[in-house]
Amino acid sequence: MFRVFLVFLFCIVSLSAASLKVENWGKGETFLTFLEKNKLPLSIYYNLEPEDQKITTDIMSGVKYQMLMSDDGQIEQVLIPIGEELQLHIIKEKDTYKLTNTPISYQENERVLTVEIKSSPYQDIIDKTNNYLLAHEFIQAFKNSVNFKRLRKGDRVVIFYKKRVRLGRQFGAPKIEAAMVEVRGHKNYVFSYNKGRFYDDKGKEVEGFFLAKPVNYRRISDGFTYKRWHPILKRYRAHLGIDYAARSGTPVRAAGNGKIIKIGRRGGYGKTITIKHDNGYKTLYAHMRAYRKGMKRGKWVKKGQVIGYVGSTGMSTGPHLHFGLYKNNRAINPNSVVKVTKSKLTGKKRKEFFAYTKKFKKDIEVALNSYEQPVKEKSFEYMVSLDQKQNNMQ
Numbered sequence: 470m471f472r473v474f475l476v477f478l479f480c481i482v483s484l485s486a487a488s489l490k491v492e493n494w495g496k497g498e499t500f501l502t503f504l505e506k507n508k509l510p511l512s513i514y515y516n517l518e519p520e521d522q523k524i525t526t527d528i529m530s531g532v533k534y535q536m537l538m539s540d541d542g543q544i545e546q547v548l549i550p551i552g553e554e555l556q557l558h559i560i561k562e563k564d565t566y567k568l569t570n571t572p573i574s575y576q577e578n579e580r581v582l583t584v585e586i587k588s589s590p591y592q593d594i595i596d597k598t599n600n601y602l603l604a605h606e607f608i609q610a611f612k613n614s615v616n617f618k619r620l621r622k623g624d625r626v627v628i629f630y631k632k633r634v635r636l637g638r639q640f641g642a643p644k645i646e647a648a649m650v651e652v653r654g655h656k657n658y659v660f661s662y663n664k665g666r667f668y669d670d671k672g673k674e675v676e677g678f679f680l681a682k683p684v685n686y687r688r689i690s691d692g693f694t695y696k697r698w699h700p701i702l703k704r705y706r707a708h709l710g711i712d713y714a715a716r717s718g719t720p721v722r723a724a725g726n727g728k729i730i731k732i733g734r735r736g737g738y739g740k741t742i743t744i745k746h747d748n749g750y751k752t753l754y755a756h757m758r759a760y761r762k763g764m765k766r767g768k769w770v771k772k773g774q775v776i777g778y779v780g781s782t783g784m785s786t787g788p789h790l791h792f793g794l795y796k797n798n799r800a801i802n803p804n805s806v807v808k809v810t811k812s813k814l815t816g817k818k819r820k821e822f823f824a825y826t827k828k829f830k831k832d833i834e835v836a837l838n839s840y841e842q843p844v845k846e847k848s849f850e851y852m853v854s855l856d857q858k859q860n861n862m863q
């Protein structure tokens with residue numbers, strides 16, 4: 470009897486064979502044009518909470534999304550990743566569709582890499598691992614404290630890093646926890662500490678992208694979160710920026726030197742300006758009341774220069790500046806880089822830091838003598854181009 474039931478079940482499953490489509494989010498595509506194109510009801514968008522409507526503006530062009538189709542061509546489910554933590558999930562329920570935010574699941578693996586310099590650290594890391602994202606992170610971490618031109622053949626590099634793995638592939642950029650590079654035999658270190666900032670072994674901050682506060686604010690009305698379980702709404706919510714509450718008309722300033730690459734209305738974000746900075750960084754200023762005269766696409770602006778004025782355009786409950794920071798087209802927490810000066814560890818924090826780095830220094834010595842076989846990446850999941858020319862945020 471049970472066997473008959475199994476055969477019966479198998480028939481049902483194979484009859485309703487669904488197919489999976491993987492596609493790239495097009496340039497200039499918005500969530501609404503996506504719904505229209507696929508003949509999905511626009512109410513999916515209009516029924517969302519205002520904050521979630523804004524999140525749909527953060528879908529990046531080029532991102533891979535998946536669609537599950539029934540055999541009669543109906544869309545059953547759609548999964549669209551937003552950043553590295555969250556995805557939009559459209560599910561068909563009877564004759565209607567609903568949308569939820571769900572966390573992206575991945576594993577996190579710790580890795581060690583030891584490399585002996587043959588040509589350059591960047592090239593040698595790639596030759597050993599195929600992991601150009603790791604090579605890029607490594608160069609970023611040391612670029613203000615080490616002159617790579619002085620390296621000699623035989624100098625060595627050790628990197629302790631965490632990488633996310635999803636569906637058997639590296640997912641997103643790896644995170645360096647500690648790294649060492651020899652310059653003519655002299656060891657230089659960086660340690661990720663204090664919310665992902667990089668410090669040398671004397672407790673001095675070394676990474677060099679520092680943003681100014683974009684507005685004189687009264688208070689922070691909402692912080693950055695990729696996924697936070699909302700106990701009352703019983704859903705995940707994301708907020709990919711910082712909301713600075715300020716009086717309407719307060720000047721909004723460029724957080725760093727850069728070029729305006731986008732100016733205009735953007736869905737729930739209202740009037741926005743996007744500025745491109747060095748090293749794959751971009752900043753977004755949203756809900757502005759007005760732009761400063763003369764601001765246009767292609768214009769270079771200086772750190773601290775007024776670009777517009779605080780307002781409440783788009784989906785907004787009161788005057789505030791929504792400030793977003795993107796690195797290589799992924800939203801990151803602006804708090805990790807928004808500061809006026811480099812931070813120096815003092816007192817108890819400094820003591821804790823030295824205890825933390827002592828352990829890593831020992832591990833680095835062990836790694837120098839072991840040369841573990843590096844992991845070679847074959848391909849990446851959700852690859853984002855590091856080519857500056859292609860860094861067009863949608």
Ligand SMILES: [Zn+2]
Pocket residue numbers: 691708710711712790791792
């Ligand atoms: Zn906001």
